Amino acid sequence: MAYTVTASPAAPVGSQYCVCKVELSICGQNLLDRDVTSKSDPFCVLFMEVNGKWVELDRTETAVNNLNPAFAKKFIVDYHFEEVQKLKFALFDQDKSSTQLYEHDFLGEFSCTLGTIVSSKKITRTLLLGNGKPAGKGMITIAAQELSDNRVITLSVAGRKLDKKDLFGKSDPFLEFYKPGDDGKWMLVHRTEVIKYTLDPVWKPFTVPLVSLCDGDMEKMIKVVCYDYDSDGGHDFIGEFQTSVARLCEAQDASPLELECINPKKQKKKKNYKNSGIIIVKSCKITRDFSFLDYILGGCQLMFTVGIDFTASNGNPQEPSSLHYINPLGTNEYLSAIWAVGQIIQDYDSDKMFPALGFGAQLPPDWKVSHEFAINFNPRNPFCSGVEGIVQAYSACLPHIRFYGPTNFSPIINHVARFAAQATQQETASQYFILLIITDGVISDMDETRHAVVQASKLPMSIIIVGVGNADFAAMEFLDGDSRVLHSYTGEEAVRDIVQFVPFRNFRNVPKETLAKAVLAELPQQVVQYFKHQNLPPINSEPA
Numbered sequence: 187m188a189y190t191v192t193a194s195p196a197a198p199v200g201s202q203y204c205v206c207k208v209e210l211s212i213c214g215q216n217l218l219d220r221d222v223t224s225k226s227d228p229f230c231v232l233f234m235e236v237n238g239k240w241v242e243l244d245r246t247e248t249a250v251n252n253l254n255p256a257f258a259k260k261f262i263v264d265y266h267f268e269e270v271q272k273l274k275f276a277l278f279d280q281d282k283s284s285t286q287l288y289e290h291d292f293l294g295e296f297s298c299t300l301g302t303i304v305s306s307k308k309i310t311r312t313l314l315l316g317n318g319k320p321a322g323k324g325m326i327t328i329a330a331q332e333l334s335d336n337r338v339i340t341l342s343v344a345g346r347k348l349d350k351k352d353l354f355g356k357s358d359p360f361l362e363f364y365k366p367g368d369d370g371k372w373m374l375v376h377r378t379e380v381i382k383y384t385l386d387p388v389w390k391p392f393t394v395p396l397v398s399l400c401d402g403d404m405e406k407m408i409k410v411v412c413y414d415y416d417s418d419g420g421h422d423f424i425g426e427f428q429t430s431v432a433r434l435c436e437a438q439d440a441s442p443l444e445l446e447c448i449n450p451k452k453q454k455k456k457k458n459y460k461n462s463g464i465i466i467v468k469s470c471k472i473t474r475d476f477s478f479l480d481y482i483l484g485g486c487q488l489m490f491t492v493g494i495d496f497t498a499s500n501g502n503p504q505e506p507s508s509l510h511y512i513n514p515l516g517t518n519e520y521l522s523a524i525w526a527v528g529q530i531i532q533d534y535d536s537d538k539m540f541p542a543l544g545f546g547a548q549l550p551p552d553w554k555v556s557h558e559f560a561i562n563f564n565p566r567n568p569f570c571s572g573v574e575g576i577v578q579a580y581s582a583c584l585p586h587i588r589f590y591g592p593t594n595f596s597p598i599i600n601h602v603a604r605f606a607a608q609a610t611q612q613e614t615a616s617q618y619f620i621l622l623i624i625t626d627g628v629i630s631d632m633d634e635t636r637h638a639v640v641q642a643s644k645l646p647m648s649i650i651i652v653g654v655g656n657a658d659f660a661a662m663e664f665l666d667g668d669s670r671v672l673h674s675y676t677g678e679e680a681v682r683d684i685v686q687f688v689p690f691r692n693f694r695n696v697p698k699e700t701l702a703k704a705v706l707a708e709l710p711q712q713v714v715q716y717f718k719h720q721n722l723p724p725i726n727s728e729p730a
Contacts, residue, residue, distance in 0.1 A: 207333040208304060209398060210261040211373065212246060214277060216323040217253045217313075220291040225251045226279040227419075228293055230326075232261045235272035248280045250419030258362075258377040260398065262333065263300060271300040275326055277313065294321025296328075303330045308368065329367070336480055337396040339431065340471045343378070344388040348447065348463030351414035351422040358415040359387045359424060361465070365400055365408050372409055375399050380415040385463070396431070396472060404432040410465065412447050425449045425462035437467040476724055478710035481717060484724025486615050488534035488713075489605070492524060492576055493598040494561065495625035497546035497591040500655075503584045509626050509655050510584060519654035519690050521577060523624050526701040527650060528573035531620060539569040542576045543598055548588040555590050557597040592630030595623060599638040599649065606645040615722040618713050619647040627657040633675040639665060640674040643681040648712045650705050651687045662687040682715055683708075 212230045220226050229248040233240040243263070249255035263271070274297045278290040294313025303309055313324035343361065351357045360380045364372040376394050381387035400406045407428050414422040425447030437443035446461040453459050482488075501508030512518055517525075532538050545557040560568030562579040563586075570576040602621045609617040629635050639649065651666075653659040665672060666687040672680040686708050693701040717723075 206265050208263050208265045208300065209331045209333050209395070210263060210303065211257070211329040211331070212261070212275065213254075213256045213327040213329075214293075214313075215254050215310075215325040215327065217255070217277060218279075218293050218322045218324055219253060220279040220293065224418075225253050226291070226293060227251060227281075228253075228255050228277050229280055230257060231276045231278065231287065232263075233274040233276065234263075235274075240274055250417075252419060256374045258374050265300060265304065273298060273300055273303075275328065277324075277326070292316070294324045294326075296326050303328050306330075329373075331397060331401075333395055333397060335395070335397040335402040336474050336476060337402065337472055338393050338475050339396050339399055339434075340391055340393040340469075340473070341434065342389075342391040342468040342470075344386070344466045344468055345412065345447070346386050346464040346466060348385045348387070348412065349414075349424050349449070350385060351424065356383050356385050357422075357424065358382050359384070359412055360415055360421075361389065362411045362413065363394075363399065363408060364411065365398075365406065375408075391469075400431050404435070405430050410445075412463070412465065423449065427465065431470075431472075434467050434470040435472065437470045439469050442469070443467040474723070474727065476714065476718065476727065478714050480724045480727065481615050481618075481713060482534060484615065484726045486713070486717075486724065487536060487617050488531055489609075489617055489619045490528065490531045490535060490540045491598075491602050491619065491621050492528070492540065492542045493558075493595075493621060493623040494520060494542070494544045494580065495546055495593060495623070495627075496544045496587060496589050497593050497627070498589045499591070499593075499657075500589055500626050502589070510589075512581065512584075520624050521580070523622070523652040523654065523690060523701070524576055524580070525573060527622050527652075527705050528576065530702050530706055532573055538572045540572070540576060541568040542570050542579055543568060543601065544583070544587070545595075545598055546589070546591050546593055548590045550586060553588060557594045558601050593625060593627055594631040594634070595625075595629050596631050596634035596638040598623065599635065599642060603638065603642045603645055603647060606642070606647040609646055613722070614725055615717045616725060617646060618716070619645070620650065620709070621647065622650045622652070624652045624654060625662075626653070626655040629661050632661060635665070636672060637674040637676065637678075639672060639685060640678050640680045643672075643684050646713075646716050647684060648709055649685045650709075651685065652701075652705065653687065653689045653691075656691060659687070659689050662689075682712070682719070684712060 214228055217226055217228055227248050227250050229246050231245040232243045234243050244261050246257035246259040274295055276295040277293040279293055280290055282289050294315060296311050296313055308329040310325055310327040313321040313326055315321050345359055348357055348359050358380050361378045362374060363376040365375050367373040375398050378389045396402050400408055407430055409428050411426040412424040414424055427445050427448055445465045447463045447465050449462045500510050503510035509519060542561045544559050544561045549556050549559055561583045570579050602619050606619040651662050653662055665685045688704050
C-alpha cells in the first residue's frame with residue numbers, strides 16, 4: 187500500500203469555495219485481532235485523494251485493547267459541493283510509537299466520497315484488505331455532522347473526593363462526555379486528560395463545538411462518566427451522571443455547580459451510599475467563533491480593485507520582450523495575475539463591477555503623468571464588468587498611453603482607503619476592500635507607501651501585490667509583514683498585517699490555481715481579524 191504521509195498539509199486541500207465544515211465520527215466493529223497476547227490497539231487514518239494520490243489528512247487516537255472502538259477524535263473536513271472529494275478510512279493496529287504506517291499492522295480500509303457520507307448522514311460498511319477481500323467481520327461506521335452552528339462551549343471542571351480505585355495509591359481520574367446518538371446509543375464526544383494520583387482532580391479547561399456536545403440543543407441530556415485510568419486499557423469505572431448544557435450554564439465563576447458522581451452498582455448494594463465523589467463545574471461559557479465563511483454568508487461583500495503598473499521599465503508593449511506584450515495566446519503575466527485572483531474574488535461581490543486603475547503613465551491629450559487613472563478613461567465610472575471587463579479595458583488602453591514613471595503606490599492605496607473609510611461609518615461587517623497591485627519593480631515612494639499601508643491597516647482593507655518580471659522585489663517583501671511589524675516613517679506601527687506579496691516567477695510552471703491559493707491564503711484570516719478587532723459580528727448572526 188503506497189500512502190503519501192503529510193502530517194500537516196501546507197495548504198488547505200480542495201478549492202477556495204469552502205461551503206462548510208463537516209465533522210466525521212468513526213467507530214469500528216469486530217476488527218481483526220492482530221495481537222497475540224491481547225486485542226488489537228486500533229487507530230484510524232483519514233486520506234483524501236489529491237491529484238490521483240492519497241494524502242493523509244488526520245488520524246484518531248489509539249484505542250487500547252479494543253476490537254470495537256469509538257474514537258473520541260473527530261475528523262473535520264471542508265465540504266465542497268462542486269467537487270468529488272474521495273476519502274479513504276484506513277485502520278491500523280498500533281505496534282510501535284512510530285508515525286510510519288508500514289510499522290503497524292493493517293486492519294482494513296473503506297473508500298467513498300464525502301458526498302456519499304453526507305447524503306446518508308451515517309453509513310456502516312465492510313472493511314476491505316489490500317486484495318479487495320473483507321477484513322474478517324470488520325466493519326466501520328462513519329457519522330457526519332455539519333458544523334454550521336458556530337457556537338463553542340468552554341468548560342472548566344474539577345472533582346472532589348472521588349472513589350479510590352488503585353490498591354497502592356489514589357485514582358488517576360479522567361472524564362468522558364457523551365451525547366445520545368440517532369440509534370439511541372451513547373456517543374463519545376470528548377475525553378479529558380488523565381490527572382495522576384489524586385481524588386481531587388482539576389482538569390484543564392476545554393472548548394468543543396456546541397453541536398458536537400449536544401447537537402446544539404441546550405436541553406438535550408448528556409452523560410458524563412468518570413474513570414480511573416489503567417495503562418492496559420481496562421479503565422475502572424468510578425461513577426456517572428446525566429445533565430444538560432442548560433444546567434451546566436448555571437455554573438458561574440463565583441458559584442460553581444456541583445453534581446454527584448453515582449456508581450449504580452454501589453448504590454444498589456450499600457444502603458448508606460451517597461455518591462462516588464462530586465464533579466464541580468467551575469465555569470461554563472458559550473460563545474460564537476465566527477469564521478470567514480460566517481462573514482461571507484452573513485452578507486459581507488468583497489470589494490475588488492486592480493492597480494496596474496504602466497511604468498517605462500515594463501518595456502514597449504509592442505515588443506515581445508515587454509511585460510505588457512500580449513502574446514499570440516492572448517495573455518501575459520499581468521493578465522494571468524488578474525485572472526488568477528479575480529476569478530476567485532468575483533464570486534464574493536454581488537454586482538461584479540470592479541474599478542481598474544493604472545499608474546505611472548502619461549495620458550492623452552496633454553500627456554501628463556498620472557498615478558491613479560481609470561484604465562477605461564472614465565474617471566467618474568472606473569468600473570469594469572467582471573474580470574473579463576478588466577481584461578478588455580486593459581487591452582484597449584495599451585495603445586493610447588505612454589509608459590513613463592515613477593513607480594508610486596501610495597496614490598492608489600489611498601484611493602481605495604478612502605472608500606474603505608467610508609464603509610466603516612456603517613459600523614457593520616458589510617464590506618471589505620481588496621486592492622490587487624501588479625507591478626514590475628522597485629517602489630519609488632517607499633516612505634509614502636509605508637505610511638499609506640499603516641493607515642490602511644486600521645480599515646477593512648487588504649493589499650495583494652504580485653511582482654511580474656525578474657526584478658529585485660526585496661522592498662515588496664518588506665511591506666509584507668509576515669516576519670516583522672511594518673512601521674510608517676513617523677514610527678507608527680501597522681495594527682495588523684494586510685499586505686500579501688508573491689513574485690509571479692515562482693508560479694510560471696504550475697497550475698494557475700496555485701497562484702490564486704498562494705495570493706489569497708492570508709485573506710480569510712485578515713477579514714476575520716479586522717471584524718473581530720472591531721467587535722463586529724456577521725450581519726445576520728444571532729447572539730450565542
